[in-house]
Amino acid sequence: MQFTVDHVIRFLERAAALIRDHSIELTELDALIGDADHGANLNRGFTAVLAKLDDLVDEDIGTVLDVTGRTLLSTVGGAAGPLYGTAFRRAGALLAGRRILESAELVAALEAALQGVVERGKVRQGEKTMLDAIAPGVETFRDAIAQGVLLEEAARQALAAVEQGMRATIPMQATKGRAAFLGPRSIGHQDPGATSAYYIACAMVGDVERLMTRSRDVSSAC
Amino acid sequence: MKKLINGVDAVVSDALAGLARAHPGILRVMRDPDYVVRVDAPVQGRVAIISGGGSGHEPMHTGYVGYGMLTAACPGPIFTSPTPDQILAATRATNGGAGTLYIVKNYAGDLMNFEIATEMATADGMTIASVVVGDDVAIGITELRRGVGATVLIEKIAGAAAERGASLDECARVARRAALQSRSMGVALTACTIPALGHPSFQLADDEIEVGIGIHGEAGCRRVGLAPVAAIVDWLCGAVADDLRLCAGDRVLAFVNGLGATSQLELYGVFHEVARWCTEHAFVIERNLVGNYMTSLDMAGCTVTLLRLDDELLQLWDAPVLTPALRWGM
Numbered sequence: 089m090q091f092t093v094d095h096v097i098r099f100l101e102r103a104a105a106l107i108r109d110h111s112i113e114l115t116e117l118d119a120l121i122g123d124a125d126h127g128a129n130l131n132r133g134f135t136a137v138l139a140k141l142d143d144l145v146d147e148d149i150g151t152v153l154d155v156t157g158r159t160l161l162s163t164v165g166g167a168a169g170p171l172y173g174t175a176f177r178r179a180g181a182l183l184a185g186r187r188i189l190e191s192a193e194l195v196a197a198l199e200a201a202l203q204g205v206v207e208r209g210k211v212r213q214g215e216k217t218m219l220d221a222i223a224p225g226v227e228t229f230r231d232a233i234a235q236g237v238l239l240e241e242a243a244r245q246a247l248a249a250v251e252q253g254m255r256a257t258i259p260m261q262a263t264k265g266r267a268a269f270l271g272p273r274s275i276g277h278q279d280p281g282a283t284s285a286y287y288i289a290c291a292m293v294g295d296v297e298r299l300m301t302r303s304r305d306v307s308s309a310c
Numbered sequence: 311m312k313k314l315i316n317g318v319d320a321v322v323s324d325a326l327a328g329l330a331r332a333h334p335g336i337l338r339v340m341r342d343p344d345y346v347v348r349v350d351a352p353v354q355g356r357v358a359i360i361s362g363g364g365s366g367h368e369p370m371h372t373g374y375v376g377y378g379m380l381t382a383a384c385p386g387p388i389f390t391s392p393t394p395d396q397i398l399a400a401t402r403a404t405n406g407g408a409g410t411l412y413i414v415k416n417y418a419g420d421l422m423n424f425e426i427a428t429e430m431a432t433a434d435g436m437t438i439a440s441v442v443v444g445d446d447v448a449i450g451i452t453e454l455r456r457g458v459g460a461t462v463l464i465e466k467i468a469g470a471a472a473e474r475g476a477s478l479d480e481c482a483r484v485a486r487r488a489a490l491q492s493r494s495m496g497v498a499l500t501a502c503t504i505p506a507l508g509h510p511s512f513q514l515a516d517d518e519i520e521v522g523i524g525i526h527g528e529a530g531c532r533r534v535g536l537a538p539v540a541a542i543v544d545w546l547c548g549a550v551a552d553d554l555r556l557c558a559g560d561r562v563l564a565f566v567n568g569l570g571a572t573s574q575l576e577l578y579g580v581f582h583e584v585a586r587w588c589t590e591h592a593f594v595i596e597r598n599l600v601g602n603y604m605t606s607l608d609m610a611g612c613t614v615t616l617l618r619l620d621d622e623l624l625q626l627w628d629a630p631v632l633t634p635a636l637r638w639g640m
Contacts, residue, residue: 123390124511125387161393162395165364166386166390170422170423208422
């Protein structure tokens with residue numbers, strides 16, 4: 089199966105909707121161990137992305153992702169803006185000029201995004217950050233695709249890994265970001281960045297599911 | 311929540327408009343992207359000094375834009391660092407051809423946004439240096455230390471160096487030395503209320519105080535019972551001086567900073583105890599600063615900063631300055 093600009097745009101629309109719907113929850117999680125702005129900041133950023141999508145339908149996938157990254161960089165602020173902004177821009181740079189993707193290229197783009205978060209945040213797994221949700225998801229997806237698992241199933245496995253990674257941040261003690269200032273008092277709370285990463289992953293996988301449903305519909309109609 | 315605002319979304323925007331109306335002779339406020347520049351920027355042949363951070367700490371940083379201090383400041387939303395496009399726009403608008411020094415407080419978001427701005431400005435052919443401020447001894451791990459009170463002192467010192475024509479390297483050098491020579495510690499009596507949140511970010515009982523707080527409504531490192539100010543100052547000064555390894559006879563600048571909701575009356579009481587404590591330990595207070603200079607919205611409490619002075623830092627501190635919040639010598 090193939091992945092096109094339309095799918096990327098629908099993923100971004102879905103991500104914007106999920107972030108909007110969970111904005112208060114994200115901010116409340118952030119109030120417990122951060123500075124109570126994660127939901128509001130991300131919602132501002134994805135709302136700005138949404139406003140640009142209409143102008144991007146004729147662009148290639150790399151451009152769509154690059155504009156998304158730049159928009160998040162210039163509207164989100166805090167730590168989330170540079171991290172998500174860098175992730176989208178790295179994926180966009182890798183896919184410059186591309187209009188159709190195979191599964192293997194999807195893996196490469198996600199790995200580039202992951203590497204962007206690692207380098208920008210100077211972060212390792214286990215520090216109670218968004219990386220703890222993103223990294224297991226990307227690794228699971230990569231391994232599943234390498235083993236020949238179908239895209240839909242690989243995406244489901246990856247999403248389960250992201251969710252598990254998100255929950256795994258609860259017992260962690262933060263050593264990065266503002267939660268780190270709390271020391272042991274950061275234990276027992278789910279990381280807001282890992283939570284927003286989970287919603288963005290949901291938006292990605294939701295899109296794949298819809299795509300697969302539609303392709304089945306098309307084949308049955310034939 | 312009871313605040314003098316038109317609405318949660320208008321707080322920062324209205325304050326920037328007010329700042330522009332209040333100080334037209336000192337600074338200009340630019341919008342979309344938001345930044346504040348001194349009225350005569352760019353100053354040809356002078357290093358530009360730029361800082362920025364979340365709003366909610368006023369007068370920091372926008373109140374320090376002007377002659378002898380910041381060339382520009384980039385205000386983010388409340389407690390949220392500014393974005394790279396704000397910093398890049400401020401860098402372009404203040405580029406006098408001698409380079410730009412970013413003064414960055416040690417928070418993950420601030421570091422990353424200034425890092426991306428540095429990459430963009432460098433790609434544009436501008437020369438950037440950065441100094442990171444992390445003076446809060448409440449945090450044991452040095453790399454994690456937050457930038458608090460010392461930021462104000464470093465902005466003044468770096469600005470004075472730039473004003474007298476120092477090179478980018480020299481400005482960065484004195485700013486780094488001032489950063490290495492200063493430490494801070496704070497205490498909160500109440501949490502602050504972030505407008506978008508609508509309630510205090512943590513709860514303290516009437517007889518409790520939080521020691522080692524940051525300036526973003528985050529809780530501190532421990533909670534203790536309320537005590538007389540003399541005892542509180544003993545803890546704060548003790549922690550600061552120990553970490554700075556102050557020795558008898560050292561000269562210091564003592565900075566008592568209010569967090570937004572503590573009266574000047576109490577702050578002078580704090581300074582009285584700081585002076586008493588310094589005398590007891592044979593540290594010489596050469597200069598002082600007492601007031602609300604780096605706030606945390608409406609948090610009650612204070613931070614105490616000690617900066618070990620030498621002749622050069624003292625001269626730069628004493629140099630003329632004309633900004634909304636600090637002005638002397640002219």
